[in-house]
Amino acid sequence: MGMVDFELAVQDTHGLRVAARLGVDRVELGTALALGGLTPSRGLIETAVETPGIPPVHVLVRPRPGGFDYEPDETTLILRDIRNVRAAGAAGIVVGGVREGRVDADLVERVVAAAGELPVTFHRAFDTLADPQRAVETLVPLGVRRILASATDLDRLAGAVDAAAGRIEIMAGGGVRPDLVDEIVRTGVDAIHASAKHTVGAPVGVTLGSSAQAGSQGRETTDERQAAQIMATLRLAQAPRNHA
Template sequence: MVAFELAVQDAHGLDVAARLTVDRIELCSALPLGGVTPSLGFVEAATGTAGIPPVHVLVRPRPGGFEYEPAEVAVIVADVRHARAAGAAGVVVGGLRGGRVDASLVERVIEAAAGADVTFHRAFDNAEDPYAAIDALVGLGVRRILTSAGAANVADALPALARLVEAAAGRIEIMAGGGVRPGVVGKIVETGVPAVHASAKHVVHDAAGVSLGTADGAGRETTDEAEARRIIEALRGGPAV
């Protein structure tokens, strides 16, 4: 059975994940910016919620590119330790150096994760040679790779996704993500991926006063339970109960 991971960025998303047959959640903040590290309080709320599936915490200190300065690496490693201490079942990280996997960063993360699953996120899609990146991540002991096969939407790169699954050859899990909607789930599954990741979100327009930032004022995103159900039903061929 293909696993389903739901990206969650607020308390409502946690409630949805607890109600549906989600295999794990990626806990994050600020998905419109690509996702950044959630607060420790949110991590503790997630791991302490009854019925919640395993929590995998995104550890990304800022938006933008994936080459990190030493001070940023130190923050990443510290956040990994805090997430594990708070009960996270895994962490989601990514880093590149000169277009290649930042092996030093990943080694430090794996050590700090202390045996928990480590997922390499869509920084992978910026690697110059994805096949070399797969080999590097296998050698480092990473559990899975989240990828859109280099496209903005994974549905636009299905042949490339299938080639990545073939190259991984069961050594590392290839998890499809990026623009996943119910109507494309069947074709994604046909590539042979063992897992699918989606945010299943919609925009809520709250009453706004004074804007607090350049990205404020257009509404906020939250989990769309109906959309998440449709994705699960497309994956499982049955009700998402």
């Protein structure tokens, strides 16, 4: 097994600078991570790609909050966003879709075709599926490069790694902390994904929406120290294996 990659999820220009400084292996770029992440603007994608020292930028394409069962017009929007992501110079696409409790194979097939040469990651919509082994068997022949799966259920995660059998990458994300890295690595995953967020002061003077009440005191952004700690712990966890 090779090195376990570290992918940092970022949502703003500060996060991009952190990713470049730390030298992470990959960036997942989105916005509104507090909502699980949404498609970033074309301007933010271009800014990411042009940030000096930035690793490969994989862009989340998710048109709205909520579940992952998309209407036809939403699918059309996803495919249009993918074309824009490619044109902006990104290195990969992150997407997911579910239909009747299973992978939405039609959507994924169209996404992979629209992505062209760019690798596709199936995001944590995977965690909503009752049968992860079946999902792996669906995604492999569709040409998906990797699956993002929850790090909070290590047995399920290890089961996904076993089902993948090296045919598709499994990346652990969601709830990743430095003290969990050793256990996550032992499941055999190919990568670890974390957003390493903290809240910074950013008071709002007026109510802007149901999730942005007047007087709200903060917004989330990347915590460089936490991201660096996860990355250092990951490298340390692999050190014995690398010298074996």
